Amino acid sequence: MPRQANAVDFWRGFALVSIFVNHIPGIWFERLTHRNFSISDSAELFVFLAGWSLGLLVSSRSAATNSALLVFRLGGRAVTIYAAQILISSIALALLASAAYAFDNPLILEWHNAAAIFQEPALTHIGLVLLSHHLGYFDILPLYVVLMLTAPAIAMLDRFARPVLLPLSFALYFAALMVPFTARTWPVEGQWFFNPFTWQTMFVLGFVLSRNTGLGAIVRRHIDGIRIAALPLVLVTALMVVWNWFPDPTALPEPKLLFLNGKSFLTPIRLLQFLALIAVFSAMYRRFAPHVPWLTEFLSSMGRNSLNVFCVASVLSLVGQIIRYRYAGSFMVDTLVVFVGVSLLWVTATVSEWRERQKAQD
Amino acid sequence: MARAAKGAGLIGVGALLVVAQLASLGPAALAQTDTQLPTVSKECGEIAAAAAPLPHSATALRDRKQLRILAIGASSASMLGGTRDTMPLLEQILERSIKGLDVEIINRGVSGELAAAAAERLKIEVALNHPDVILWQVGTNDAFAQVPVEEFETTVRDMLQWLKKHNVDAILIGLHYMKQLATHEHYQAIRASLRRIVADEGVLRIGRYESSEILARTMREDGHPEPSTFGLNDGGYNCMAQYLARAIAVGLFAKPSVPPAKPTP
Numbered sequence: 001m002p003r004q005a006n007a008v009d010f011w012r013g014f015a016l017v018s019i020f021v022n023h024i025p026g027i028w029f030e031r032l033t034h035r036n037f038s039i040s041d042s043a044e045l046f047v048f049l050a051g052w053s054l055g056l057l058v059s060s061r062s063a064a065t066n067s068a069l070l071v072f073r074l075g076g077r078a079v080t081i082y083a084a085q086i087l088i089s090s091i092a093l094a095l096l097a098s099a100a101y102a103f104d105n106p107l108i109l110e111w112h113n114a115a116a117i118f119q120e121p122a123l124t125h126i127g128l129v130l131l132s133h134h135l136g137y138f139d140i141l142p143l144y145v146v147l148m149l150t151a152p153a154i155a156m157l158d159r160f161a162r163p164v165l166l167p168l169s170f171a172l173y174f175a176a177l178m179v180p181f182t183a184r185t186w187p188v189e190g191q192w193f194f195n196p197f198t199w200q201t202m203f204v205l206g207f208v209l210s211r212n213t214g215l216g217a218i219v220r221r222h223i224d225g226i227r228i229a230a231l232p233l234v235l236v237t238a239l240m241v242v243w244n245w246f247p248d249p250t251a252l253p254e255p256k257l258l259f260l261n262g263k264s265f266l267t268p269i270r271l272l273q274f275l276a277l278i279a280v281f282s283a284m285y286r287r288f289a290p291h292v293p294w295l296t297e298f299l300s301s302m303g304r305n306s307l308n309v310f311c312v313a314s315v316l317s318l319v320g321q322i323i324r325y326r327y328a329g330s331f332m333v334d335t336l337v338v339f340v341g342v343s344l345l346w347v348t349a350t351v352s353e354w355r356e357r358q359k360a361q362d
Numbered sequence: 363m364a365r366a367a368k369g370a371g372l373i374g375v376g377a378l379l380v381v382a383q384l385a386s387l388g389p390a391a392l393a394q395t396d397t398q399l400p401t402v403s404k405e406c407g408e409i410a411a412a413a414a415p416l417p418h419s420a421t422a423l424r425d426r427k428q429l430r431i432l433a434i435g436a437s438s439a440s441m442l443g444g445t446r447d448t449m450p451l452l453e454q455i456l457e458r459s460i461k462g463l464d465v466e467i468i469n470r471g472v473s474g475e476l477a478a479a480a481a482e483r484l485k486i487e488v489a490l491n492h493p494d495v496i497l498w499q500v501g502t503n504d505a506f507a508q509v510p511v512e513e514f515e516t517t518v519r520d521m522l523q524w525l526k527k528h529n530v531d532a533i534l535i536g537l538h539y540m541k542q543l544a545t546h547e548h549y550q551a552i553r554a555s556l557r558r559i560v561a562d563e564g565v566l567r568i569g570r571y572e573s574s575e576i577l578a579r580t581m582r583e584d585g586h587p588e589p590s591t592f593g594l595n596d597g598g599y600n601c602m603a604q605y606l607a608r609a610i611a612v613g614l615f616a617k618p619s620v621p622p623a624k625p626t627p
Contacts, residue, residue, distance in 0.1 A: 111503075115473070260486055
């Protein structure tokens, strides 16, 4: 039986639907996603909740007993995510090639960093397998793979040297911002869109805050006070986003990455705003969930099957882009794309759970 | 020459051949600098560009003998030309043509990115990397994503004005040419919008569409089959690097119509 709807699965489902919509640039419904009112967006939520889920897994009774088994299990999860990335990248390339042929437009072969695959296939395939070449909008799973590869180390640090974990994570975060440094792409020269050296902090924060001990316990004890303190930050930053009230980046002091609003480096303002946002919104789930059970179950089912749903969402976003190109995106086309797309995400979640039930019965 | 004349007639008003800009260069400017303007190979045809000086880059050349170029937009790595194992062709040509010049190219392209997202990142990249000139490949993704023309125009205009205020020259690389897209309404609307922006803001634009279109028509008229596409291969991108090198060199030595603004503190 799938677990009951809960806040983590609900917000994760919410993040997945947002990612699906945001990954169809130009679509009308893009203006309704929370990034229009928030400095951080669904990517932060997705990574934070991935860390949170890791925290729940590590603290579960089955994982608590055997460290070797836990490391093995987390490594297996990293391999599964890696396989998912390879699969959806391959499907995306086939979709781009099909669209290029179908619409007699070779320019489509250049979309989303795909040009290198078709022009220099030998090297770029190696890059795809090594995760050093990412298709545009297919760049969050490589980060997730790296984070899951570090998950055994995070779990072991948590088990044997807990006080070191968060300081170590923040030390790496600030070093990456101040030096600065990031992961490079190859064979096309460039940088990872999501700098793994800074984004790991979001993952670790999710992990640490999910626990009922340490920082997680402190936050739970003082959550009401934290919410009151966080609310003005959420409101002010919403106004900053709506009215584009950001300081001129050239006028900021050095090291600028400490003060800029930058997604690739997950700069401190994004991190802080995200923490404030979840502090405020974490109170909402239990208030509205009883009133809209269909919605909570709908999004929670996606959240429970996040990897499958994410993979389908990534591919459907690309299909949505192709449809918008072919049929000149209008409100009607956009509505149809979102309605069919979100329905298929729900079908993915439902089928995934049906398969799980079948396996359990067998 | 006959090819250029034929092509110029075909593209009509809007894009000037950069070669015409040479006439306005002070002979002394080139003589003083041991410089040979880069040529564009015959296979690439003529470069169509709205000519414009690059005053801040010229200052960098004069004061530091260095030019820091930031490339942003889709396929920005490819448009720099060359092979993976060598330095970008653009860098090679510029350093060969202008003796003593040290060119540094920073590539921050994100494939598939719309103008609005690129503009947001561009401000950050300017703050972090202090470039003298921006190469911004813009328009194709917005056209495919059906971004409203007014929204696109506002984004690009605001960004160009911001760059001007921050003493950074800009070169726009326009949309790809493809005969199949000649009747694509939104594609052509975005293309026309880019031309308007360039005319109003006085920035340099490499008219990739026009250059390829000239080449395609010339090929047709010479009895050669027109390829289904232009520029989506190494040869095409090497042409783009040559266009860029020539346009930059011309822009460096062109006389500015107004003196560059004083740097902001």
